Amino acid sequence: MNRTNGGGMRRATGGVNLLALRSHNTALVLDLLRTAGPEGISRLELAERTGLTPQAVSKITARLREDGLAAEAGRRASTGGKPRTVLRLVPEAGHAVGVHLDRDELRAVLTDLDGTVVAQRRAPLDLGAGAEAVLARVAGVVGALGDGAAARVRSPLGVGVVLPGPLDHERGVLHRVTGFPEWDGFPLRDALAERLGSVPVVVDKDTNAAALGLAVGGEGGSFAYLHLGTGLGAGLVIGGSVHRGPRTGAGEFGHQVVQLDGPPCGCGDRGCVEALCLGAVERGDTQEAARVLGVGAANLVGLLDIDRVLLGGRTVEADPEAFVRGVRAVLDARARRTGDAPVPVRVASGGGHGVAEGAAQLVLAPVFGRGEG
């Protein structure tokens, strides 16, 4: 705010609110450029899509070109007059690092502005080896990624780190990470930022990163990403942005009770979807596991009225068709009862590096006006 007039600093003219407007419109344009991909998009199309006047778009794109973020990329065929000049994003103008900390493994990617993976690393990891060891390993991998890239990347825009949670996204502090309670209270964001030398760090749950990656990757509207691996969690995207809740606690899908007084779950409750679902998987009864997962998904669909359900995680990937079929059956039955169109179910694209890429998007998304910007 800086409303002190005494010292003589004569900065911040113009107005904070107008700056907000400017960056909002700039982000809008950047996001359209990104979505258009290498084919690019013309100024007039940008104007139509943003609702801005062509002249405003010209001004904004001129700034972007000056900053090296956008460039001209040929022209379209004429429609009777001067042909439209096509603009595209310059992906090399910025890079981001995404790190996925799993229980036994670390995956990291370096992406450009576009989200395209430029370099990647994969290493074994023991999340229980203590803060010092894990931090050192992460810092090492992040440094190696930059050197390994085609064009060496000295300073990425930021580093996104994701892990199973629960945690506090806003402060970047871990809570009782499932299976590794010793992390409770550890300020991962600040510790890592200091270690990496003032590179911005963002911390989030792995399911949120996966969901964000899908949202940026083209999944529009509202959807749920259900992750079935060693546990069962969800990432929720509502109206294009990830819903975390005030304490980053949203997405606790697995401990939703679907069988009153059912079999005990590791969490201490009874009849949780996770317990029932993993139990069925263990018994080899994939069909029942899928049905239970479908019931949980149907509950979610009813509560939030989402557009789509996407499935992922190692267990799903082991037999994707069975899970899709089972979940779809439950949702279709629901749709027949309500009279609405059935909610589509698919396997989430991305797979292996999906989560790490999503982690990188934690850094990139704000640039394009997605998330808390």
Place this chain on the structure above:
Amino acid sequence: MNRTNGGGMRRATGGVNLLALRSHNTALVLDLLRTAGPEGISRLELAERTGLTPQAVSKITARLREDGLAAEAGRRASTGGKPRTVLRLVPEAGHAVGVHLDRDELRAVLTDLDGTVVAQRRAPLDLGAGAEAVLARVAGVVGALGDGAAARVRSPLGVGVVLPGPLDHERGVLHRVTGFPEWDGFPLRDALAERLGSVPVVVDKDTNAAALGLAVGGEGGSFAYLHLGTGLGAGLVIGGSVHRGPRTGAGEFGHQVVQLDGPPCGCGDRGCVEALCLGAVERGDTQEAARVLGVGAANLVGLLDIDRVLLGGRTVEADPEAFVRGVRAVLDARARRTGDAPVPVRVASGGGHGVAEGAAQLVLAPVFGRGEG
């Protein structure tokens, strides 16, 4: 938009985007004025709370005073200099009508800008009597409300109509309203707007109106309003605004399955919270009903990470303490397992006219920058 230069119209100077910024800031100020109530709020306090400069606030409030929406209301005690001038909202500057259509009864209120009820009507209603009869009844009551007010209100800002749903809030079209399938596809908003003579009409679900009323009434953050009457539904408020989902389908709390293959429900599924809960109520087992409701609420809390759970509806009001106690027990047990602070449970304030008042807020909220503006 109007980008045609041919005719010579020289309107719309200034810019659509700047107008959006202006109305956003104006709404921010208006909302603070409303929240402050009759005691009012000073310009400097407005500046601090909005993040605007004092001068910007002066300009905005000057416009508001010119338009009759705000007025000076005395001054505060001096803190060593010129005392602050207190501003307040002028509630009589605008009015809104809220109509609550229940299965057997119609309640309607006329409120001022503040949301204070100025006049009210209550009449028996048969929702199954056909469109013509219901429309006539509503139009009659709305007209009577305006005449009955202390100062006759000729043209309210709009009319909010709410009923059990399901329906399409955006288009104002009803779907298969529970118990009255004959309404399916009826364009209530447009039909009523035409009948009332171009007064804006908004249509929504009753639970959403109740939730909106609570949100405007001071419940901040994210919360769920659970309504237990002849059915069981929920209104969700996420980050201060009502979450309806893309098809106004959100809040289908009652048909959340909490007992796999449990007793059949009217919806055609098995083990729905509604069936279990109402079944327990019918047996006189309030304790079990509250426990089941609590399990559903806990599922919701886990999925969305909300701050608060509020209970309402005729069945709850019959024995509020038992329901609060039962739901709280389940949520507290959950909190002990996760280690988080327990989610508070309360009975929703408002009671009788709460839903109709919330319906009026459907009209007023956009003025104060809440909702789809």
Place this chain on the structure above:
DNA sequence: TGCACTTTGGCAACAGCGTTGCGAAAGTAG
């Protein structure tokens, strides 16, 4: 080949937004 027409897109002038500089108004304290 040349002319009329269409479409793109930049330059310059403009209105309106919030901000800064400054001074009048309205209190308190000595």
Place this chain on the structure above:
DNA sequence: CTACTTTCGCAACGCTGTTGCCAAAGTGCA
């Protein structure tokens, strides 16, 4: 009565997107 503090509006300013206008670059037809 004087000195000081605090509130708050007027005037000038910088920046935003918008409008008016024109050059550039194509197509289509005579």
